[in-house]
Amino acid sequence: MQEEFVFSGFGGQGVMFLGQLLAYAAMDEGLEVTWIPSYGPEMRGGTAHCTVVIADQPIGSPIVRNPKTAVVFNLPSFEKYESLVKPDGLIAINSALIEDKCTRTDINALEVPATSLAEEVGSVRVANIVMLGALLTALPVIPIERVKAALEGHLPKHRRNLLEINFSALARGAEYVNAMG
Amino acid sequence: MPVDKDVGVNDTMAKQMLKGNIAIAEAALRAGLEAYFGYPITPQTELLEHLSKRMVDEGRVFLQAESEVAAINMVYGAASTGARVMTSSSSPGISLMQEGMSYIAGSELPVVIVDVMRGGPGLGNILPAQGDYFQVTRSAGHGDFHPIVLAPASVQEAIDFTVLAFDLAEKYRHMVIIAADGQIGQMMEPAELPEMKPINKVRPDWALTGANGRGKRIITSIYLSGEEMETFNQKIQDRLVEIKLNEQRWAELYTDDCVLLVIGYGTAGRIARSAVEAAREKGLKVGLLRPQTLYPFPDDRISELADYTEGCLVVEMNAGQMVDDVRLAVGGQIPVSFYGRMGGIVPLPDEILEAIEDTYEKLTIHTPK
Missing domain, CATH: 3.40.50.920 (Rossmann fold)
Structure with a gap:
């Protein structure tokens, strides 16, 4: 088993943390995992991405040309990764900010208005976590309970007050995908 | 990203999600690093940043020098006292350190240097590269010497080789370079840190500890006579033969x-x-x-x-x-x-x-x- 994820969006949308959270959950699940950021000379407002590889065997390359899954939060990321996802793979699209539709028929598209759902939950800043709840419901590689445990275990002390809203965000994302049927 | 900062606090879990740079820093500290001198440069800055807090927490020396040239000479001085010392940098910074590295080699000091290699030549870029292979194995400074060079391929190896680096440096009284690259430095993987080791207060018999009640010791790389210089050169070469016999790893x-x-x-x-x-x-x-x-x-x-x-x-x-x-x-x-x-x-x-x-x-x- 090997799953590859690229998380991409504007700096500030929380894609790096999102990837780390998934990586923590995968580690706690007893799996092999690598997390690697794009760390070019980037700045707030620019596009940032990270790659997470999860496997049940030792991981060779922590970077991939064609990920099985791309999770995109803004239009430049969608334009970059739509063509790169492996056939039969998945592209998860923050449809609140990306109006374009996936035109490929050989991959699955999961449209989640993560930014809007995050506002419903109480803060636009948890759009990343909403998306993770949605992603792990559509693609259950790691139980969402593991992510909750990872949030509890790895959020620094001065951010513990945000646990509840993050839990709500995970639930909202999961609920949205379940409602899609 | 606040998650990075949890390292060193969470001792209860066997495996932690660690970024390569931070893993090297924490491993060095746990291996008994007494003093760190360095200067920031991407892609290794998290190493220095992590030590800037942890070394102070542990009551040890952390010093951000005014330049890489100053940092390596501080390493030279501190290593002369027999303490476990380290510096880290990335390609252009290592170039700046080379004069000091040669003096350290000429003085037979067990120093650990981390090179998180990036694109070059010149200022190049901050992306992962291995363009410094010749520099670290062949020309870490002027004169006839080779450091021991360790090349980790994972965060766990970065940790293990950091601990090994200090042991080899002291075993042979020889410089050890950890040659990583930007990807090893920036990547996070689950890895296990070593137990915290107490600082070894026993100083080796060559260390400058103050000559109170004993004869003087000299740490120097100057040998004015050709014969003396050649004898010293031969000593380095004999040691390298021994290192070649014992330390090939793959x-x-x-x-x-x-x-x-x-x-x-x-x-x-x-x-x-x-x-x-x-x-x-x-x-x-x-x-x-x-x-x-x-x-x-x-x-x-x-x-x-x-x-x-x-x-x-x-x-x-x-x-x-x-x-x-x-x-x-x-x-x-x-x-x-x-x-x-x-x-x-x-x-x-x-x-x-x-x-x-x-x-x-x-x-x-x-x-x-």
Whole structure:
């Protein structure tokens, strides 16, 4: 088993943390995992991405040309990764900010208005976590309970007050995908 | 990203998700690092940042110098007292340190230096590269010497080699360089840190500890007479022979029946593993050897493997540097091919697989067995 994820969006949308959270959950699940950021000379407002590889065997390359899954939060990321996802793979699209539709028929598209759902939950800043709840419901590689445990275990002390809203965000994302049927 | 900062606090879990730079820093601290001197440069700055807090927490010395030149000379001074000391930098910063490194080598001081290599020459860029292979193995400074060079390919190896680096440095009274690259520095993986080791307060018999009640000791790299200099040069060379005998390290995969041997170190070696696995799935008899010490180079084992393989493919993130060492090791027994990417571009498994297939095809045509 090997799953590859690229998380991409504007700096500030929380894609790096999102990837780390998934990586923590995968580690706690007893799996092999690598997390690697794009760390070019980037700045707030620019596009940032990270790659997470999860496997049940030792991981060779922590970077991939064609990920099985791309999770995109803004239009430049969608334009970059739509063509790169492996056939039969998945592209998860923050449809609140990306109006374009996936035109490929050989991959699955999961449209989640993560930014809007995050506002419903109480803060636009948890759009990343909403998306993770949605992603792990559509693609259950790691139980969402593991992510909750990872949030509890790895959020620094001065951010513990945000646990509840993050839990709500995970639930909202999961609920949205379940409602899609 | 506040998650990075949890390291060192969470001692209860066996494995932690660690970024390479932070893992090296924390491992050094736990191995009994007494003093760190450095200057920030991407992609290794988290190493310095982590120590700036942790060393102070532990009541040890952390000093951000005014430049790399100052930092390496502070390392020189502190190492003269027999303390465990370290500095870290990335390619252009290592260039600045080379004069000091040569003085340290000439003074036989057990110093650990971390080079998180980036694209070059010049200011280059901050992306992962292996363009400093010659610099760290051949020309870490003027004069006749080679440091011991360790090349980690994962966060766990970065930790293990940091601990090993101090042990080797002190065992041989010799400089050790950890040659990582931007990808090892920036990547996070689950890894296990060593237990915190108490600082060794017993100083070696050459250390400058104040000559109260004993004869004087001198740490110097100056030998004005040719005869004395040559005697000292020979001492270094004798030690290097011993190091070559004892310390060649490498990892192997599928070498039992391989027709083509792929050789790569650090990030390139790790990515080559994915390509080798893919080649095996296609039925190609391909093996992998990943040098863990770049100096001493594992040439005994490579020479041995050359006896029963048909060819080598060397993969590096440069224009071809280690490939020279492979050629020396195989001594013309088998053909040696090369695949490399430059500029901080990391080769992907599919490119390496293509290079493997190309090389493999030529081998089976030209050297049927």
